[in-house]
Amino acid sequence: MSDTTQNGPVLAADGTPLKRSLQRALRRQKLRALALIAPLLVFILITFIAPIADMLFRSVENEIVSDTLPKTVVELRDWQFASGQAPSEAVFAALAEDLQVAIAKKLHTRLGSRLNYEKTGISSLFRKSGRTVKKWDIPNDGPYREKFIALDKNWGDPEIWQVIKTYSTKYTNGYFLNAIDMEKSPTGPRMRDESQQIYLLLFQRTMFLSITITLSCLILGYPVAWLLSNIPMRTSNLLMILVLLPFWTSLLVRTSAWKVLLQQQGVINDVLVWIGLVADDNRLIMINNQFGTIVAMTHILLPFMILPLFSVMRTIPPSYLRAAKSMGASDWRAFWRVYFPQSVPGIGAGSILVFILAIGYYITPELVGGTTGVFISNRIAYHISSSLNWGLGAALGSILLLLVLALYWLYDRIVGIDNVKLG
Numbered sequence: 420m421s422d423t424t425q426n427g428p429v430l431a432a433d434g435t436p437l438k439r440s441l442q443r444a445l446r447r448q449k450l451r452a453l454a455l456i457a458p459l460l461v462f463i464l465i466t467f468i469a470p471i472a473d474m475l476f477r478s479v480e481n482e483i484v485s486d487t488l489p490k491t492v493v494e495l496r497d498w499q500f501a502s503g504q505a506p507s508e509a510v511f512a513a514l515a516e517d518l519q520v521a522i523a524k525k526l527h528t529r530l531g532s533r534l535n536y537e538k539t540g541i542s543s544l545f546r547k548s549g550r551t552v553k554k555w556d557i558p559n560d561g562p563y564r565e566k567f568i569a570l571d572k573n574w575g576d577p578e579i580w581q582v583i584k585t586y587s588t589k590y591t592n593g594y595f596l597n598a599i600d601m602e603k604s605p606t607g608p609r610m611r612d613e614s615q616q617i618y619l620l621l622f623q624r625t626m627f628l629s630i631t632i633t634l635s636c637l638i639l640g641y642p643v644a645w646l647l648s649n650i651p652m653r654t655s656n657l658l659m660i661l662v663l664l665p666f667w668t669s670l671l672v673r674t675s676a677w678k679v680l681l682q683q684q685g686v687i688n689d690v691l692v693w694i695g696l697v698a699d700d701n702r703l704i705m706i707n708n709q710f711g712t713i714v715a716m717t718h719i720l721l722p723f724m725i726l727p728l729f730s731v732m733r734t735i736p737p738s739y740l741r742a743a744k745s746m747g748a749s750d751w752r753a754f755w756r757v758y759f760p761q762s763v764p765g766i767g768a769g770s771i772l773v774f775i776l777a778i779g780y781y782i783t784p785e786l787v788g789g790t791t792g793v794f795i796s797n798r799i800a801y802h803i804s805s806s807l808n809w810g811l812g813a814a815l816g817s818i819l820l821l822l823v824l825a826l827y828w829l830y831d832r833i834v835g836i837d838n839v840k841l842g
Contacts, residue, residue, distance in 0.1 A: 471820070477813035481591040484583065487530045488517040492587040500581040500605040505574065511563040515552060522553045536808050537593065537602070538582045544573050581605055594814035618815065621795040622822070628712060628784075628794065629777040635717040636724035636773050637766065644728035644765070649737070659729075662722050670719065674786045677715040681705040681787070707789025715787045720776055724769040731765030771830065775823060795819060 490513035498506040521527040531545030567574040600616040647655045683702040691697040743753035781796035802812035
């Protein structure tokens with residue numbers, strides 16, 4: 420439809436062309452809508468997008484070596500580990516200059532800590548050398564190659580210099596290699612010694628335990644949700660309080676309660692001994708292992724499975740089952756062919772919710788998991804809060820994020836995310 424007539428363009432009440440006036444009004448509506456959701460967008464950006472972006476950056480960032488030892492890195496480019504010897508005098512002279520600057524800024528200890536993640540002993544090497552190098556008169560105290568090696572023989576070790584050269588780039592994949600039990604070497608990436616491999620095992624254990632906990636919640640939660648959705652509303656609301664009751668208790672208190680119940684001198688073992696099912700000198704070990712983690716986390720995450728199932732089941736008309744039975748179907752056949760398919764969206768929603776929560780848990784596994792029931796998230800927390808190896812922690816977190824996204828994509832391809840509903 421044209422906005423012109425034989426006498427000219429159609430005008431709005433204010434005298435502007437109608438088409439331009441409509442476009443301006445539509446633009447105002449869009450700006451008002453954007454202004455309404457702007458606080459939410461800013462909140463998501465600050466609390467969700469920015470931390471993930473920072474985590475991804477930290478997993479590859481490695482500027483500390485090149486920033487702290489700029490001259491040494493340049494001189495070290497032509498040195499080859501295959502020579503089997505420490506670098507030339509020019510490299511050591513550059514190292515002396517760089518170290519004096521770094522010592523004044525107190526950066527040499529940070530550099531040592533960073534490189535110590537790759538080879539044990541480098542941190543103490545830089546601290547020890549820093550106390551002496553700061554007294555040298557540079558460049559009048561040379562030559563420096565012999566002075567450094569006399570100060571600490573490790574300066575003559577080619578492996579030390581190979582680590583410095585390998586991690587002298589501003590960005591590195593070393594953290595990701597460490598996160599999958601690999602390391603950089605002069606000949607390229609290689610697997611660590613079997614005694615040092617831990618992260619792949621933790622990823623496998625995390626996946627296994629998360630899937631097991633999800634299935635446990637589904638097996639226990641489905642009958643409860645079915646019962647709640649098929650009884651009168653008044654009774655259902657009263658019983659729902661029992662489902663929500665754990666949310667009113669501290670997570671730490673609930674986990675500690677399971678330690679009391681499951682330990683060898685705990686309530687459950689005492690009852691089993693009292694009724695004669697277990698001998699007093701052969702009590703069950705149910706804590707500080709995978710069993711304890713599964714039991715405690717199933718209890719904690721069970722409401723997150725029941726609530727989506729209940730909300731979906733509540734929308735399934737009971738008349739469908741009665742119709743199936745009136746046509747000759749047995750109770751089981753009517754349930755399996757009519758009721759269960761309609762509850763699948765709730766199963767999908769509850770399973771995704773429980774699995775994602777389980778895969779990132781670390782408080783409960785830390786308290787009841789011992790050495791065999793901890794998750795990869797416990798290791799991430801260790802690197803962030805204790806070892807301060809933020810790069811490796813960020814790399815482990817990035818891999819865990821990518822793993823969850825991959826499983827989410829696989830679920831979408833097999834089941835279909837459109838089939839996930841919350842009621």
